[in-house]
Structure formats: C-alpha cells, structure tokens
Amino acid sequence: MAAGSPPLPSGKVTIPFYRDTRIIAIIVQVVFAIAVAALLWYLYSNMMNGLRQANLLPTFAFLSVPAGFPIAESVIPYDPSMTYGRAFVVGILNTVRVAGIGIVLATILGLILGIARLSDNWLLRNVALVYVEIVRNVPLLLQLIFWFSLTRLFPRIQESIDIGGLLYLHNRGVTLAWPQAANDFDAWMLWVYGGIVVGVIYYVIRRIQFARRDRPGVALPQAFLIAVGMAVIGFFTTYFVYGAWPVSLSIPELQRFNFVGGVTVTNSFAALLVGLVIYTAVFIGEIVRSGILAVSKGQREAARALGLTPGQTMRLVILPQALRVIIPPLTSQYLNLTKNSSLAVAIAYPDLFYVASTINNQTGQAVPVILMLMASYLSVSLLTSLFMNWYNRRIQLVER
Amino acid sequence: MRKHITLILAGLLSLVLAACGGQAQQSPTTAPAQPATTAPDQPTAAPASPEPTAAPAATAAPAGGTPAQPAAGGQIERILARGTLICGVNNNPLPGFATVDAAGVYRGFDIDFCRAVAAALFDDPNKIEFRPLSAQERFTALQTGEIDVLIRNSTWTLGRDGNLGLDWAPTTFYDGQGMMVRKDSGIETLEDMDGATICVQTGTTTELNLADQFRARGLTFTPVVFPDGDSTRAAYDAGQCDGFTTDKSGLISSLTLLSNPADHKILEVTMSKEPLGPAVRQGDAQWFDAVRWIVFATFQAEEYGITSQNVNDFLNSDVPEIRRFLGIEGDLAKGIGLSNDFAVRIIRHVGNYAEIYDRNLGPDTPFNLPRGLNALYTEGGLLYSPPFR
Numbered sequence: 001m002a003a004g005s006p007p008l009p010s011g012k013v014t015i016p017f018y019r020d021t022r023i024i025a026i027i028v029q030v031v032f033a034i035a036v037a038a039l040l041w042y043l044y045s046n047m048m049n050g051l052r053q054a055n056l057l058p059t060f061a062f063l064s065v066p067a068g069f070p071i072a073e074s075v076i077p078y079d080p081s082m083t084y085g086r087a088f089v090v091g092i093l094n095t096v097r098v099a100g101i102g103i104v105l106a107t108i109l110g111l112i113l114g115i116a117r118l119s120d121n122w123l124l125r126n127v128a129l130v131y132v133e134i135v136r137n138v139p140l141l142l143q144l145i146f147w148f149s150l151t152r153l154f155p156r157i158q159e160s161i162d163i164g165g166l167l168y169l170h171n172r173g174v175t176l177a178w179p180q181a182a183n184d185f186d187a188w189m190l191w192v193y194g195g196i197v198v199g200v201i202y203y204v205i206r207r208i209q210f211a212r213r214d215r216p217g218v219a220l221p222q223a224f225l226i227a228v229g230m231a232v233i234g235f236f237t238t239y240f241v242y243g244a245w246p247v248s249l250s251i252p253e254l255q256r257f258n259f260v261g262g263v264t265v266t267n268s269f270a271a272l273l274v275g276l277v278i279y280t281a282v283f284i285g286e287i288v289r290s291g292i293l294a295v296s297k298g299q300r301e302a303a304r305a306l307g308l309t310p311g312q313t314m315r316l317v318i319l320p321q322a323l324r325v326i327i328p329p330l331t332s333q334y335l336n337l338t339k340n341s342s343l344a345v346a347i348a349y350p351d352l353f354y355v356a357s358t359i360n361n362q363t364g365q366a367v368p369v370i371l372m373l374m375a376s377y378l379s380v381s382l383l384t385s386l387f388m389n390w391y392n393r394r395i396q397l398v399e400r
Numbered sequence: 401m402r403k404h405i406t407l408i409l410a411g412l413l414s415l416v417l418a419a420c421g422g423q424a425q426q427s428p429t430t431a432p433a434q435p436a437t438t439a440p441d442q443p444t445a446a447p448a449s450p451e452p453t454a455a456p457a458a459t460a461a462p463a464g465g466t467p468a469q470p471a472a473g474g475q476i477e478r479i480l481a482r483g484t485l486i487c488g489v490n491n492n493p494l495p496g497f498a499t500v501d502a503a504g505v506y507r508g509f510d511i512d513f514c515r516a517v518a519a520a521l522f523d524d525p526n527k528i529e530f531r532p533l534s535a536q537e538r539f540t541a542l543q544t545g546e547i548d549v550l551i552r553n554s555t556w557t558l559g560r561d562g563n564l565g566l567d568w569a570p571t572t573f574y575d576g577q578g579m580m581v582r583k584d585s586g587i588e589t590l591e592d593m594d595g596a597t598i599c600v601q602t603g604t605t606t607e608l609n610l611a612d613q614f615r616a617r618g619l620t621f622t623p624v625v626f627p628d629g630d631s632t633r634a635a636y637d638a639g640q641c642d643g644f645t646t647d648k649s650g651l652i653s654s655l656t657l658l659s660n661p662a663d664h665k666i667l668e669v670t671m672s673k674e675p676l677g678p679a680v681r682q683g684d685a686q687w688f689d690a691v692r693w694i695v696f697a698t699f700q701a702e703e704y705g706i707t708s709q710n711v712n713d714f715l716n717s718d719v720p721e722i723r724r725f726l727g728i729e730g731d732l733a734k735g736i737g738l739s740n741d742f743a744v745r746i747i748r749h750v751g752n753y754a755e756i757y758d759r760n761l762g763p764d765t766p767f768n769l770p771r772g773l774n775a776l777y778t779e780g781g782l783l784y785s786p787p788f789r
Contacts, residue, residue, distance in 0.1 A: 053683045054543055054565035069602075070611045070623040080611035156639035171640050172597060172624075257596040257642050258622065267640070268624075348626050348635070354602070357627075361536050361603040364543070364564035 051367070058367040062359075063088070069358055071350045073266055084359050091355030092376055098269065098351065099338040099380070102276045106337060107330075109277060110284025115314065117289045128285070135282045141343050144275040148347040151267035157258065168252060168259065173270060178263040180250040184238050188246030191234020199227035268349035272341065280337045287329045291322035323395050331388035335381045342377075352376055475680075475687035476737040479521060479548055484529045487514035488547035491532035492629035495653045496761050496769075497553055506530050509760040510551045512750050513572055513678060513695065517549060519749035520694045520742040534628050536603035539564050542681050549691055550679045553647060555605040560679075569691045570699075571677040574773035574782055576670035577606050578648035580655070583665050585642060590617060590669055597622040599641035601632045606646050609672040633657060647674045652767050689736040696785040697743040700725060701752035703776055703785065708751040711744060725788040732788065743788075753783060 017023045051057055063085035070080050075093040078086060116128040135143070152171055155161060160170040166177040206219035238246045252262030295318050303313040342353035353373065360369040479485055489510055490498040498508040506514075515525035531547050542550045543565055553575075554560075556568040579598075581587040587596075590613065600607050602625045614621050624641050626632040633654050636644035644651070648666065655661045678695065680688050701707070704722055706714050714722055723729040727740035734740065750756060753776075761769045775781025 055682050056543065056563075056565040068608045068611060070607070070621075070625075072623050072625060080608075080615065152635075152638040152640065171638060255595060257593070260595075345627050346631075348624055348631070350625065354625075354627075357536055358602050358607075358625075361539065362559075362608070364539065364560075366540060366543070 056364055058365060060368050062363040062365055069362065071355065073269065073350060084363065087355055087359060088372065091350065091352035094350055095341055095352040096380065098272055098276070098341050098344070102273055102280065102337050102341070103334050105277045106280040106284055109281035111288055113281055113285030114288025114292065117285060118292055132282050132285060135278055140275065140279050140340055141346060143279055144271060144343055144347055147271035147275045148267065151271055165251065171267065173264050173266040175252045175259040175262050175264045177249050177251050179247045182244060182246055182248040184242045184244055184246045187242065188234050188238045191237070192231045195227040195230030198230060199223040202226055268347050271347050272344050272349045276337055276340060280333055283333050284330060287326055287333065291326035292318055294325045295321045324397065327388060327392040327395065331385055334384050334388065338380055338384065339377060475548065475684040476690060484527045485514070485518045485521060486529045486531055486547045487517070488531045488533045488538055488541055488550040488552055489514065490552045491534050493657070494553065494629065494650060495656055496765060496767050497649065497653060509573065509756060510553060512756045512760065513551045516698060516746045516750045517691060517694050519745045520738055523745045525749040535601050536627055539566065542566060542679060545681060553650065553676045554679055555674045556677055557605060565682045566679045567682050567688045569678040569680065570695045571675035572695060573649065573676040575647040575649050575674040575676055577609050577645060577672040577674055578651045578670060579667045580644045580651045580664055581642065581667060583663055587667070589667065591619065593621065593643060594619045595621065596642040597624055598643040598645055599624050599632045599636040600645050601629050602627055605672065605674065610645055613671045649769070652769065656766055686737045690738050693736055694742065694746060697746050698753040698756060699776065699783045699785040700788055701743065701747050702754045703778065706747055706752060707755055708747055711747045721789065
C-alpha cells in the first residue's frame with residue numbers, strides 16, 4: 001500500500017450497477033436485441049408499406065388458383081388446370097429428382113476420380129489431373145450451356161439415331177424402351193413383397209444371433225440374395241402359371257411429332273444431370289484424394305505386409321478410415337449440387353427455381369413465392385445435412 | 401441444430417426484407433436529391449437548384465414551356481431530376497421492335513416510344529437509359545421502381561393490370577399470338593399439331609394462351625420453355641421443337657433471324673388478342689397520365705397529318721384545336737405534369753405514329769407489315785385519341 005491512499009472502508013464494497021460487468025453485459029445484449037428487432041420491424045413495415053402502395057399485399061391465396069401454364073416434365077401428374085400449389089410441388093420434385101440422381105452419380109464418379117488421381121499409372125493420373133483442372137476452372141453455367149448446345153448436334157427427331165429399335169438418340173433427348181407393368185404384374189408383386197419380407201426377417205435374425213455371440217458377421221448380402229432370388233422365382237412362376245410375363249417392354253414408336261411409348265429423357269434433364277455430375281465429381285474427387293492422403297502411410301504398409309492386395313487395401317483399410325475425413329466436406333458438395341441445380345432455368349429444365357419464377361411472374365406475389373422458394377431449398381439442404389451428419393457420427397472412430 | 405436453423409432463417413428473412421424494403425423509399429422528399437449530377441449534361445439547363453424541392457422541370461424546358469407543377473406521386477420530378485428516363489426494353493433482339501444496330505444504337509418500334517417519352521420530358525430523345533429485361537424480369541423491374549416505364553411488347557391483361565400492381569397506357573400495337581412451323585412438316589392448322597413439341601418463352605401471355613388453346617381443342621403438346629427469346633428461337637431453329645409460338649409480330653421479326661427463313665411459315669390462326677403497350681407502376685396517377693397522353697399525341701399527330709417534317713409549319717396554324725394540341729394556346733399539359741409543348745417535342749424528335757410505324761415495320765423495312773388494326777380509326781383501325789382540349 002502506497003502512502004497517502006485513502007483508508008479502505010470497513011463495510012462491504014458496493015459497486016454501482018453501471019460498472020458491474022455482468023449487468024453491463026446483460027444491458028448490452030438487451031439493447032442489441034431490441035435494436036435488431038426494431039431494424040427488422042422497420043424493414044418489414046417498410047416492405048409492407050411499399051407493397052400496399054403498389055397494391056401488391058402478400059397473400060398465399062394464389063396457391064389454390066389454377067396455374068394455367070404447362071410444365072414440360074413432371075414426376076407427378078400435372079396439367080395447366082391444376083393449382084399453383086401443385087405446380088410448386090412439381091418444381092420441388094423435379095429438383096429433388098435431378099439432385100438425387102446427380103448426388104449418386106457424382107459420388108461414384110468422384111470416388112473413381114479421387115483414386116485415379118493417386119494412381120501409380122502415369123496416364124490415368126494425368127488424365128484425371130487434366131479433367132479436374134479443366135472442369136474446376138470453367139463456370140458451371142457455361143458448362144451446362146455447353147452440354148445443352150451439344151444436344152442440338154444430334155439429328156432431328158424424324159431422323160433419330162436408331163440403336164436396335166430400343167434406343168433412339170435425337171436432339172430432344174434419348175428415347176429408350178422401358179419395362180411396363182403387364183396384366184399379371186400384381187401377381188408378381190406379391191412375390192417381390194414376399195421376398196423383401198423374408199429378406200428382412202433373415203437379416204434381423206442373423207443380427208440378433210451375431211449380437212448374442214458378440215461376434216461380427218455379414219448378413220446383408222445374403223438377405224439381399226434371398227429377396228432377389230424370390231423375385232426371380234416369382235417372375236418365372238408367374239409366366240408358367242399365367243402364360244405371360246408380368247412385365248412387358250414398352251417399345252418406342254415414332255409418331256408424327258414425337259415418340260410414343262418407352263421413356264424419353266429430355267435433353268434438358270440430360271444436360272443438367274451431366275453438367276452437375278461432371279462438375280461436382282471434380283470437387284468430390286479432390287475431397288476423396290485428400291481423405292485418402294490423410295490416412296497415414298503406415299496403415300497401407302501394414303495392410304500390404306499382411307498380404308492384402310492393393311484393391312483390398314483400398315477397400316478394407318484405407319477408404320473406411322478416409323471416410324471420416326471425407327464426409328463433412330462431401331456434405332457441402334451435395335448441398336452445392338442441389339443448389340446449383342437452380343441453374344436449370346437456363347437450359348429449359350423445369351426445376352423448382354424455374355417454376356417459382358414463373359409463378360412469381362404470373363401472380364406478382366414476389367414475397368410469398370421467394371419465401372416459399374427459400375424455405376424449400378432450405379428444407380432440402382437441411383434434410384441432406386441431417387442425414388449426412390447422422391452418417392458422419394456413425395462412421396466416426398468408436399473409442400473404447 | 402435448432403439454433404442454427406433459426407439463425408439462418410432470421411438472416412435470410414432480413415435479407416429479403418432489406419431487398420424489398422428498398423423500393424418503398426419513395427416519398428417525394430427524398431427523390432430530387434440529385435439534380436446537381438445531371439446539370440452538366442444539359443447545355444440549356446439552369447444552374448443546379450440548391451433547393452431540392454423546387455420543380456426541376458423548369459431546368460429542362462428550354463422551349464419556354466410552362467414549368468411542370470410538382471404533384472402527388474412525383475415520378476416525373478424524379479425523372480427530370482435524374483436527367484434520364486429509364487426505359488425497360490427487350491433484352492433479346494426483336495428486329496423492328498427493339499434491337500441494337502451495328503453502331504450500338506437502340507432502334508425499333510418500342511424504342512421509338514421510349515424516345516417519345518424522353519422527348520416529351522427532356523426535349524431530347526436521347527436522354528434515355530435503356531434497361532434490357534427478359535420477359536420474366538420485366539414486371540418485377542417495374543414494380544420495384546428500377547425502371548420508369550416498360551415498353552417491351554408487353555400484353556395488357558386484366559390479371560396483370562390488377563394483380564401485378566401495374567397500369568397500362570394505350571395500346572401501341574394490336575397483335576395476336578401466332579404459330580410458326582416448318583414448311584415440310586405439313587402442318588396447316590393447330591389441329592394438325594396434336595402431340596407436337598412447342599417452343600415458348602416463359603413469363604409471357606403466350607405461354608398461358610398456348611395451354612388454353614390446346615386444352616380447348618383437346619390437343620396435347622409438350623412445352624419446351626426458355627427464359628429468353630434467343631434460346632427459344634435457337635431451339636426451334638435446331639429442330640428441337642415442331643412449333644414456335646409468340647406474338648405474330650414477334651414471329652415475323654424472328655423469321656429474319658432464323659438460319660433459313662424460307663423453310664418456315666406462320667400459320668393463319670390467331671390464338672389470342674395481344675394488345676401491346678407501355679406499362680407503368682400503379683400509384684402515380686400523374687405519371688400514368690403523362691405516358692398515356694404521350695402515346696395519344698402520336699395518334700393525334702397522325703390524324704392531323706402533322707409530321708416531323710412539317711411540324712414547324714403547323715406552329716403558325718390558326719386552327720384552334722391544332723394550336724391547343726401543339727401547346728400554343730392554353731396550358732393543357734400542365735395537369736399531367738408535362739411541358740405545354742410536349743406534342744411538338746415528340747413530333748419533332750420522333751414523329752407521329754405513322755412515321756414510327758413505317759420507320760420500323762413499314763414497306764421500306766424487311767417486315768412490310770400491313771397496318772391492319774394498327775391504323776387510325778378513320779381508316780378502319782383501332783387507334784383513337786381522346787380530344788386534346
């Protein structure tokens with residue numbers, strides 16, 4: 001204590017509340033929360049004011065009004081007399097369709113690419129390198145338009161390239177023969193359902209047995225074989241019992257303007273899918289490569305020392321460990337693919353963004369439509385993340 | 401996770417609100433805050449007014465016209481203060497209606513109406529900023545105030561007038577939806593097109609009419625829908641569609657851009673009424689009136705036979721109605737916020753309706769479109785201007 005300092009008061013020291021850091025912290029937070037709320041309220045009332053002046057007050061009533069505009073392709077039945085709400089759902093399903101298929105294909109291609117980048121084969125390694133560097137450095141929109149323009153080089157539908165009468169290539173897409181349900185389809189489906197039930201029961205029983213013995217074991221392939229086997233037996237049984245196959249092949253036939261029968265994959269869908277897969281696969285490939293490199297060299301050497309082949313080493317030792325590093329960034333690539341699918345509007349694929357823009361244009365209800373659009377993309381993305389996070393937790397190292 | 405979702409939602413929501421909120425700031429007090437920036441471009445302009453609320457129209461009226469009165473709405477004051485008219489036009493070349501020539505100058509029927517509005521406001525048809533818009537963007541651009549007026553072959557319908565918060569000025573071009581097909585397809589009528597694939601641009605009335613017309617006839621079709629006119633035409637040109645539908649004027653215009661125009665034909669059938677005209681945002685009656693009477697002035701000038709060549713002779717006319725029309729007598733235009741001589745300005749710089757039509761679509765152009773409904777009422781058409789008195 002320096003001389004001259006006042007004597008300390010003998011009683012309890014009271015600090016004024018405005019100098020108490022705990023109270024200040026609370027006050028600052030409350031003030032900040034109020035400021036944010038006020039700002040949001042200001043923006044909201046400003047928007048409503050503007051919309052009211054323009055006679056455009058937001059409402060969701062349009063959702064039950066007939067849409068009136070056609071949509072080129074749809075997973076569920078749709079025609080212009082159905083509602084805007086239905087059209088919106090068509091858009092969501094079209095986005096989910098291209099994103100779902102795209103994610104599966106991009107993962108497969110990306111995995112191959114990532115491994116190829118690390119191959120000992122000079123040619124393979126460098127082909128993969130060139131592919132990665134070209135695709136990664138060209139904007140996706142440009143690539144989509146490139147693929148879409150390529151489809152124009154195919155002949156007109158009247159002069160389609162005919163491959164065995166089962167597959168036709170033309171500038172509106174690809175038409176191919178497709179199985180369709182015949183008269184006795186239901187009879188066969190009983191066998192299929194039966195196979196699935198038996199397969200599941202087998203799997204569950206085996207898992208319980210493994211758990212009891214506390215031994216690892218494999219049951220899934222056998223269960224799968226049982227299900228498929230029953231379906232195949234049922235297929236032939238139906239033929240012998242009813243005298244006709246339960247599934248027939250719908251052969252496309254060229255009518256005056258378009259093919260009737262079979263399935264046509266439109267050039268828009270094909271271009272979008274190819275563009276998204278090729279683009280996203282590059283990033284997935286790099287993630288796979290980094291994941292593989294993250295597994296320590298000792299693991300590989302140990303596996304080889306145990307006598308595993310290079311393929312087995314990769315499949316059984318390296319990849320399972322690499323997955324832990326791969327999954328989190330992979331999730332964001334899946335989300336990117338889903339969101340990038342909104343570029344579809346440029347190549348005439350009716351995805352969610354395209355349908356929502358049209359609805360917005362027809363109804364003038366920009367605010368509700370954009371909110372619905374954002375909520376939809378958000379839901380799709382969050383569902384994807386939730387799934388990937390669950391999977392990520394599952395494959396984490398179990399520490400004992 | 402929950403916490404994150406809430407945060408993300410809040411962030412997104414505030415972004416939307418911020419984006420939408422921008423448009424609402426249009427009280428007249430904030431508008432003329434920038435007269436100084438435009439003054440140097442204008443040789444005849446008075447020094448920039450230090451007083452933001454003074455009617456800046458006066459600075460832009462060198463012909464001695466009556467200064468415009470500030471009125472409710474204030475869109476005209478805002479445009480005058482800005483020094484340029486922002487006119488929304490087609491983003492894809494539509495020869496005859498809106499296209500950019502080799503010298504980079506906008507030309508076309510719609511463009512000339514933009515120029516007429518600019519001429520009426522500034523006595524200068526070049527004080528325009530053209531804002532190229534796709535069919536899908538156009539109404540949003542107008543609703544948000546990004547553009548002052550939309551002159552982009554846009555059809556006037558009840559739904560758009562009512563639900564989109566827009567107002568349509570008089571129709572400048574009466575059109576109807578047509579269908580283009582290949583000559584070798586053997587298609588003569590819509591009934592021949594059952595099952596066909598048809599290219600159409602999204603966000604248009606034609607997209608809706610197409611569905612209606614085929615539904616009414618019990619025909620099926622596959623739409624291939626593009627966001628812009630160029631892609632739509634290119635897809636048709638490549639044979640990805642059997643038919644290409646849009647307004648007939650648009651078809652005639654697009655025909656010139658196809659790789660082999662002689663292989664194509666436009667069907668006789670007219671599938672709809674397509675009255676095309678300028679549109680403005682709802683809520684400023686004075687600006688709406690101004691645009692409306694600018695269009696009428698082109699009709700009226702043709703009716704009187706006043707052209708850009710002879711307008712000076714008419715300034716000495718002693719016919720009272722012509723004197724009123726040209727703003728020599730009375731101060732009629734004051735009520736709509738325009739200079740009294742706005743008709744003279746339009747005629748001098750752009751011409752009357754017939755001149756605009758002939759320059760862009762008439763016999764000397766590749767289109768050689770007959771006037772049809774787009775003739776004066778005195779010649780069996782639909783163009784009719786209310787009296788200027």
